[in-house]
Every structure is written in C-alpha cells, then in structure tokens.
Amino acid sequence: MMSPPTILVTGASSGLGKAIAERLAAGGARVVGTSRHAATDGPIAASGLTMAQLDICDDVSVASLKNRLQEAGALPATIVLNAGFGISGAIEETPVDAARAQFDTNLLGAHRVVQAFLPSLRARGGGRLIVIGSLAGRIALPFQGFYSASKAALAAYAAALRIELRPFGIDVTLVEPGDHRTGFPDRRQPPADRHHSPYEPQQSRVLAAMIASEQAGASPESLADAVVHLTHTRGRHAGFAKASAFERLFLLLHRVLPAGPFQLLVRRAYGLD
Template structure:
C-alpha cells in the first residue's frame, strides 16, 4: 500500500503544528502549510514537508494541491485548520474585516476542499477534517463575526458529509474548547483595537480580560489534545462526525442545548464578566 498523504493548513503553530507532528508519527507523508514558511523550520527538520500557502489566494491553493499530487499522487487527509478570531462589536467591525474573517475561516477552507475532492473521489477514500470550535455551537459578546464563521463551517461540513459519503469520504468536525495557543491573546488585542473605546468599551475590556487572562491560559488544554483526536478520527474505520474536546467544550455545548436562550445569555455574561447594560 502507498504511504498516505495529509495536508494540514495553519501548521506554523498551535493546533496545526501539533496535528502535523501527530499525523507524521502515524506514518503519513505530511505537508504542513502556512503563509510563513520560516515559522515551520522545526517541522521541516523533523521530516514534514512545508508549503507556503495563503488560503485567501486561489492561485496559492491550486499550486499547493498540484504540488502534492505531483509529488505523492494522492491526498488522503485534509485538515482545514487555518483561521483566526476577529473580535469586536458587530457594529464597530469594518465590513472589509468581516469579509476577511469569512474569507480565511470559511471560504479558504471550502475552496481547498473543492480542490482536493476530485482526487479523493478518484481514489474512493479520504477524510476532510474541519477545525470548528465550541464557538460554532455557542456565542459570546463581541465575537459575532467569528462565531458566524464557525456556525457556517458547521453547516457546510454537515451538508458536505451527506454529499460525499457515497464516495468513501468522511467529513469530521473538531470543536475545540479552550486551547493553549496564540489565539486568545490575538483575539484580546483585536477586541480592544476594534471596540476598546466608545459604546462597547466596557464590554471590550471585560472580554479582553477573559480572553487574555493568565488563569485562562493555565486551565486551557494543550494543542495535543486536538491533535490526538484528529489522529483517532483519521485512523478510525468509522469516525465520529464531531469531536468536542479541550477545556469547557463538552459542558458548554451541552448547556447551550439544555438552557433557554435568556438563561444561556446570563451564563455567558457571567463567564465573560460583561455588564448587562
């Protein structure tokens, strides 16, 4: 049997880096992709092939897929991990930034999926892993644009699963909770830049404190929790459709399902320290 090939986007740090290493340990030929190849030197030194990839650039996406097919002849696993959190009040966020949030978190992932699907269909096998978030099931103040991308990714993944199951292709959604990566600090900076002054200033200060607090960093789960779940999913004969993993994911998703909207609103206000008025 030929060695299976995996492509992991956003592989320069955090979940993407850990996932690339985990799949490599499982015997895959792994391509780690990110905009900055220089941040993947350690991955390259460990035998992982690195690619420069901008998920918002169609030419870049096509070139990456073409290179992988030319070098290995197949793509067995796609992990759509590239993404970021654009935090700020819906009113304050520039519409161009809102579009970029969707371009990176949704359209980039779906366009890359479109490009790999013909190859997976031809080999009658493959797994597409979309990194969503518990934020694709719950919501927080000043995270509306980010949550919108993850809710969209959940729906697209569900529809895609039905479309491709007859071709031997699995679609898996990963819903991480709090993970110890750069994400929280970047989101905290974003929310203060976008809404730190003006009508939403008090909310922004509270959300930034929650996102960037040392206490949160200490309780957050390791990126390896996610990487190991992905490893289980891609090697399972029949993977689960969803894996809710990491700090807070399962209980918060369950509470969102159990509680009425207003009760959940109150819980989130309490958790984020945001004032009601």
Template sequence: MTQPPPSQSPQSQPPESQRSSTPVALVTGGSSGIGEQTASRLRKAGFEVYAVARRVDRMAALEGEGVTTFAMDVTDDASMVAGVDRIIAERGRLDVLVNNAGYGSYGAVEDVPIEEARRQFEVNVFGLARLTQLVTPHMRRQASGRIINISSIGGKFYEPLGAWYHATKFAVEGFSDSLRVELSPFGIDVVLVEPGPIRTEWNEISRESLTETSRGGAYEEMAGNVRQVLGRADTSRLMSSPPSVVARKIVKAATAGNPRARYPVGRNAGTILRARRLLPDRAFDAVVKRMYLP
C-alpha cells in the same frame, strides 16, 4: 466573481507505479499551535505529511521531522491550486485534508470594519471551502478520503463582541454537516473537530483585535470584561488545554475506521456544549451575561 474550477489536470497525475503507497495528509495553518502539533503527530502516525502556512520559516522544526512544508495562503486561489497540484504530482494521492487555518477577530459588530469581517470569512470559511473543492475530485477518484474541518465550540454558542468570529464557525458547522452527507456515497468522510479554550496565539490575536476596535468607543468597558474572560484561556489550566490535546483528537479522527461526525475536545468543551443544548435561549443568554458582563 466566479471561482475557477478545481484543478484536475491529467499531467498532475503520476503513473500508477509512482503513486505513494503511504497515506498522504495536508494540514493548513501548520506554522504554530494546533496545526504544527497535528502535522508532527500525523507524521509519527505513518502519514506523508504536507504542512502549509504563510510563514514557512516557522515550520523549520517540522521539516526536521520529515514533514514537507511550503507556503500556502488560503485567501489566494492560485496558491491553493498550485499546492494541491504539487501534492498530487509528487504523491499521486491525498487521503486526509485538515482544514485548520483560521483566526479570531473580535469587536462589536458596529465597530469592526466590514473589510475585516469579510477577511475573517475568507480565511475561516471560503479558504476551507475552496481547498475542499480542490481535493474532492482526487478523493472521489480514489473512492476514499477524509476531510477534517477544525471548527470550535464557538460554532455552537456565542459571546458578546465575537459575532463575526462565531458566524464563521457556525458556517463551518453547517457546511460540514451538509458536505458529510453529500460525499458519503463516494467513500469520503467529513469530520468536525470542535476545540474548547486552547492555549495558542489565537487568544492573543483575538484580545488584541478586541482592544483595538473598541478603544475610545461605546463598547470599551464591555471589551475590557470580555478581554479578561478570553485571557483566562492563557492563564488558567483549569479552563483551557494545550494544543497537543486537539492534535491527538485530529489524529484519532484521521485514523479511525468509522469516525464520528464531530469531536468536541479540550477542558470544558463538553460541559459548554451540553449547557447550550439543554438550556433555553434566554437562560443561556443569562449565563453568558453573567460570565462576560459583570
């Protein structure tokens, strides 16, 4: 099905005199964790911030900090078009897009319903891509802008029973690398932020999906082992970091004069990525098996 074109209606452009002189940022997935922390820190850094999510009631604290919040579903095209139109109508500009909305759904490829696999791609990849389509014309007219895509170290390595999630993050990595070169002539930066294990509700959602899809099946024992490893992100401060660490890195990426292409962030993120880069596939397979399949 063909997507509608990006919204570029002239009536959404306010007169030059009404355009904000303050940089404007849009953060998706703003109702908790990394998104909530990022919206708060960008506001403190001097941005006019719009935080969006499906659960508006959970963003009341951000409203109290001066962040504008409203509902947006990144699987609903009309919701995204209306949201970008609103920001341009109110501010006349959009300087930073933080594509943070996403989730992890785990389970064996054999067991995960294909509808759930498609939904994970809709949220983690196509929602991100569609918002990018919508904001790019405005950034191109400004001859400036920054698109920050929240990927994961999971876009560079792999886990058993995480194939669908890792596939979405590998896709975000490739999409962003191509987009970075594509948009550079127009003054638009594209940045990847790659968190390692972070203590957020993402962990609980991934473990619940893993348990549910594997119960009573051929992968149930394997799922128990993988669940234990995933659970350590919530229980061990030596293995994981709080979402504030990622939020600080996102603000750095948003404000740097010449941002890096990618920012690994969080405890053990750099170590895992270096190991993946240096080890042959079979050797890295052995490490993964030792961690997840004792």
C-alpha cells in the same frame, strides 16, 4: 518501499495545526503542512513533515499547491482543514472588510481547499476531511460575534458536505475545540479603537476573561492526539467537541435552557452583569 498516504494539514505553522502536523509525522505519516511563509518548491518528503506554501484566500496559491502535490505523487488521502484566525470587538464597530476577511479565511478558505482536492479523493475511491471548527460556533461569544458566526457557518458547511460526499466514501468529521494554549490570543485581531468605544469597559473585560481561559486551557497536543486517533479509526464519525468539563457543562446548558436564561449565564460568566 511505497510512501504512506499523504495527510494535508492547513495552517500548520503554529498552534493546533502545528501540533497536529508534528504528531502525525511522528507517528510515521507523510504529512504536508501549509503556511503562507513556507517555500513554494522543493521535494515533498516520502515520510515525515514537509512544509509547503499556501494562502487559502488565494485561488492561484491553492491551485499551485495542488499541482505541486500532484507532480510529487503526494495528493492527500486525508485533509485537516485547520487554517483560520479570529477578530474581536463589538459587532456594531466591526468594519465590513474585517468581517469579510474573517469569513473568507475561516469558511471560504476551507472551501477553496475542498474544491481543489475533492476530485482526487473521489478518484482514489474515498478519503477523509477533518474540519477544525470551534465551540464558539455552537455558543455565540460576546465581542467575538463574527468569529462565532464564521465557525457556525463552517459547521453547517461540514454537515452538508458530509451528506453530499457519503456516496463517494469520503468521510467528513467536524472537530470543535474549546480553549487550548495555542497563542491564539496573540494572533486575534483586536478592535481598532477600543478606548473610544461606547462598549468599554465591557469588551476589554470580556477579552481579558477569554485570554485567561485560553491560557489555562488544554495543550494543543491533547487535541492533536485526538485528531491522530481519528485518522487511524475506521468508520464514519460526524464529529466531536474537545472541551473541558466547564465547557461541556455550558454545552449541556445550551441544549436544555431557553435562550434568555442561557444568555444571562454567558453574561455572568464574562462579568457583564
């Protein structure tokens, strides 16, 4: 019996990526999930979930995973580009190295994976890239400016890539989640010296509000179910937001209000006025 087509999920050790990989595997897919701490060798299971080592910020690591999957006959037909992280703090106080690391992971990390696996997707005559962005890429968040900027850049990247890849039968879908209960606040890198910042106490108040919203958000499995449905759906899908009713209201207001009034709403939502 032939193995089902492989689905590659980056950043699958926790949060949304873990939920997506586990849901896909439970549905009978052959899934390769990646983590920086997984094994570098070993067999790729014919079905179910195999965790494989990948550092998306390392060209050698990306090439190594590609070679491993190629040797196993497990080059992916679908890639879920999920790996990422967030930094917080005032833009003025964010070191350039921290900002560079944010973009290197959230944007260029996705690009390294795309660049490595696109030739095999073209050779098979098609495939699908599912890019996990964020509503923060649509609505700039105070004290998460570089995270918002990296996700906005990722959205633009996905849109341009979608146009370029259409002639090859490769679909690109951008999924933009709102707040989900993923443990993301625990992994968010905080400001280095928050207590001596001229932006206190505002930034602490904003970050506390963000953490509370994330802890009250939807389950990661709800997003995973939407991604699983997407992998089983024929046709082309530019993207969708996975958002609460409150978040959808803010998206609507963002579209219809001038910038000034909308930014006033954001300030009030985070207790900045």
